[in-house]
Amino acid sequence: MIETRGLTKHFKDVRAVDGIDLTVARGELVALLGPNGAGKSTTLRMLTTLIPPTSGTARVAGFDVVRRQREVRQRIGYIGQGNGAGHSQRGRDELISQGRAYGMGVRAARARAAELIDSLGLGEVADRTVATLSGGQRRRLDIAMGLIHAPGLLFLDEPSTGLDPQNRANLQEHILRLRAEHDTTIVLTTHYLDEADSMAERVIVVDHGRVIADDSPERLKAEHVGDTILLGFDTEADTTRAARVLLGRELTAYGQELKIRTQSGPRQVPGMLEDLRLAGLPAVSVEVARPTLDDVFLQLTGRSLREGGAGHQSEPTRELVEV
Amino acid sequence: MLTDTLTVFSRELRPSLRNPFTIIISMVQPLVFLALFAPLLPGSDSLRWFVPGIVVMSCLFAASMTGSNLLFEIQTGSHERMLVTPLRRPALLIGRALKEIVPMVAQAALIVIVCLPFGYRLSVGGALLGLIILAGFCVGLGALSYTLALASKQQEWLFWTVQQTLLFPILLLAGVLLPIDGGPGWLRALAAWNPLRYVVDAERALFTGDLWASTTITGLLAAAIVGTLGLVIGVRAMRRSA
Numbered sequence: 042m043i044e045t046r047g048l049t050k051h052f053k054d055v056r057a058v059d060g061i062d063l064t065v066a067r068g069e070l071v072a073l074l075g076p077n078g079a080g081k082s083t084t085l086r087m088l089t090t091l092i093p094p095t096s097g098t099a100r101v102a103g104f105d106v107v108r109r110q111r112e113v114r115q116r117i118g119y120i121g122q123g124n125g126a127g128h129s130q131r132g133r134d135e136l137i138s139q140g141r142a143y144g145m146g147v148r149a150a151r152a153r154a155a156e157l158i159d160s161l162g163l164g165e166v167a168d169r170t171v172a173t174l175s176g177g178q179r180r181r182l183d184i185a186m187g188l189i190h191a192p193g194l195l196f197l198d199e200p201s202t203g204l205d206p207q208n209r210a211n212l213q214e215h216i217l218r219l220r221a222e223h224d225t226t227i228v229l230t231t232h233y234l235d236e237a238d239s240m241a242e243r244v245i246v247v248d249h250g251r252v253i254a255d256d257s258p259e260r261l262k263a264e265h266v267g268d269t270i271l272l273g274f275d276t277e278a279d280t281t282r283a284a285r286v287l288l289g290r291e292l293t294a295y296g297q298e299l300k301i302r303t304q305s306g307p308r309q310v311p312g313m314l315e316d317l318r319l320a321g322l323p324a325v326s327v328e329v330a331r332p333t334l335d336d337v338f339l340q341l342t343g344r345s346l347r348e349g350g351a352g353h354q355s356e357p358t359r360e361l362v363e364v
Numbered sequence: 365m366l367t368d369t370l371t372v373f374s375r376e377l378r379p380s381l382r383n384p385f386t387i388i389i390s391m392v393q394p395l396v397f398l399a400l401f402a403p404l405l406p407g408s409d410s411l412r413w414f415v416p417g418i419v420v421m422s423c424l425f426a427a428s429m430t431g432s433n434l435l436f437e438i439q440t441g442s443h444e445r446m447l448v449t450p451l452r453r454p455a456l457l458i459g460r461a462l463k464e465i466v467p468m469v470a471q472a473a474l475i476v477i478v479c480l481p482f483g484y485r486l487s488v489g490g491a492l493l494g495l496i497i498l499a500g501f502c503v504g505l506g507a508l509s510y511t512l513a514l515a516s517k518q519q520e521w522l523f524w525t526v527q528q529t530l531l532f533p534i535l536l537l538a539g540v541l542l543p544i545d546g547g548p549g550w551l552r553a554l555a556a557w558n559p560l561r562y563v564v565d566a567e568r569a570l571f572t573g574d575l576w577a578s579t580t581i582t583g584l585l586a587a588a589i590v591g592t593l594g595l596v597i598g599v600r601a602m603r604r605s606a
Contacts (some may be wrong), residue, residue: 114448126442141371142449142450
C-alpha cells in the first residue's frame with residue numbers, strides 16, 4: 042500500500058524528514074511513534090499529498106504522490122490533527138459534501154452519511170452546528186468524514202490528542218473495529234505510548250526525521266530493552282554488595298534498589314535470588330517489569346518520550362554503579 | 365470540474381442559507397450608499413451612472429473577503445481536510461469566490477428594483493452579460509484573496525491590513541464612486557493600470573444596453589486577465605502552502 046524510498050523534507054535548514062524508507066503492506070496497522078518534531082506528521086503530510094517531498098519518492102495506494110496526486114487522494118482517507126468539519130456547518134451537511142468531494146452522488150452521499158452517523162453514535166448531534174459539539178463528538182465526526190468513501194488506506198495524525206481517556210478508548214475501539222470489519226490499512230502517528238503499544242502490530246519509531254526502529258511492539262521490547270528485574274535490599278551498602286555478586290549483568294543501582302536488565306526476567310530471578318542468599322544478601326523485595334515502548338525509545342536515543350521533548354534524561358538521579 | 369465547483373460552492377453557501385439573516389444584513393449596505401451618496405451626484409442621469417458602480421462595489425467587497433472564512437478554516441483543519449480530497453484545486457478557489465459573489469446577484473436585483481420608481485431603467489440582457497464579466501473579475505480577485513489568506517495563515521492581521529490597504533485604491537481608481545475623467549493627469553494614468561476601471565466602464569455601458577461598445581471588449585479582457593491570473597496564482601499558492 043505504501044512504499045517510500047529516501048523520502049526527505051527540508052524546511053529551510055531543518056531536516057524534518059531525513060531519508061525515510063518505508064513499506065506498508067495491505068491490511069497492516071502501523072503506528073509512527075516519536076516525540077514532537079520527530080517528523081511523523083511531516084511524513085504523513087507527504088504521503089497524503091499535502092506537501093511535496095524535497096527528495097525521494099513515495100507510492101501510496103499504487104500511485105506516485107507527486108505525479109498522480111488525484112489518484113492517491115481518491116484512494117486514501119486522512120484524519121488530521123485539527124477538526125475537519127467547518128465550525129459554522131452542520132455535521133450531516135459536512136459529511137454529505139465530503140462524500141460529494143469524493144465523487145459520490147447526492148443520494149449515495151446522503152445514505153453513507155446516515156450510516157456513519159449511526160455507527161459512530163452521532164445521531165443526536167449530527168444536525169447541530171459543529172461549533173456546539175464537544176471535543177469527543179467533533180473527533181468522531183472527523184473519523185466519519187475520513188471514512189465517507191470507505192478508503193482502503195486510512196491515515197490518522199495524532200487521532201487521540203486532546204481527548205479524555207474515555208473518548209480515547211472509544212476512538213481506539215472504533216479504529217480497531219474498522220480494521221476488523223473492512224480490512225482497512227491504517228497508518229497513525231502518536232506520541233501516546235500505550236496507544237501504539239495496544240493498537241499497532243507494527244511500530245515505527247521515528248526520531249530526528251529518521252526511522253530508528255521498526256518492528257512489533259513485543260519484538261522491539263525484547264530486542265532493545267528486555268525485562269527489568271528490580272531487587273530491593275535493606276541498606277544501600279547491601280545494594281552495592283549485591284551488585285558485585287550479580288556481576289556480569291546489566292545493572293543499575295538506585296538507593297536500596299537494584300535494577301537488572303535481561304532478556305528473560307522470570308527465568309533468571311530464582312537463580313539470582315539463590316546466589317544472593319548464598320552470599321548472605323537476601324533480597325527483601327522482587328519485581329519483574331516488562332518493558333514499555335518508552336524504555337525502547339530511551340534505550341535507542343537516551344531520551345524519554347514521556348517528557349515529550351528532546352534532551353531530557355529520564356531519570357537524572359539514577360547512577361550507574363561501576364562494578 | 366463543474367461538479368467539484370458546485371460541491372465547494374454549495375458547501376460554502378449552506379451555512380448562509382441555513383441562517384439567511386447574514387445575507388439580509390449584507391443587502392443593507394449598498395442601499396445605504398444608494399440613499400445617502402447617489403443624491404449628491406450632479407445631473408438627472410446620476411442613477412444610470414451610479415447603479416452599475418454600486419453593484420461593482422458590492423461584488424468587490426464581497427470577493428475580497430473570500431479569504432477571511434478560509435483563515436479560520438486553516439486554523440481549525442477543515443481546509444486541510446478539503447485539500448486531501450480529490451477536489452480539483454481551481455474548484456476550491458472558484459467555489460469559494462462564487463459563494464461570495466452569487467448573493468451579490470440578488471443584491472444587484474434588489475438595488476435595481478429599489479431604483480425603478482425613481483425612473484431608473486436597465487437592459488436586462490446587457491446587465492446579465494455585465495454580471496458575467498463582473499463574476500470573472502471577482503473569481504480572480506477571490507482567488508487572490510484566498511492566496512492572501514494562505515500567505516497570512518500565521519498572522520491574521522496581515523490579511524486584513526493588505527486587504528484594506530489595496531481595496532480602497534482599487535475602488536477609487538476605478539471611478540466607482542466619482543468619475544475620474546475630470547481628475548488630474550497622474551490620477552488618470554494610474555487608473556489606466558487598474559483592471560477594475562475597465563470592468564466598471566463596461567458595466568455602465570452594458571447596464572444601459574450598449575452591448576457593442578468597445579468598453580465591453582476591454583472590460584471582458586480585463587476580467588479575463590484578472591480571472592486567469594488569480595486562478596493561476598491561487599492554485600500555485602495552494603500547492604506550496606499546505
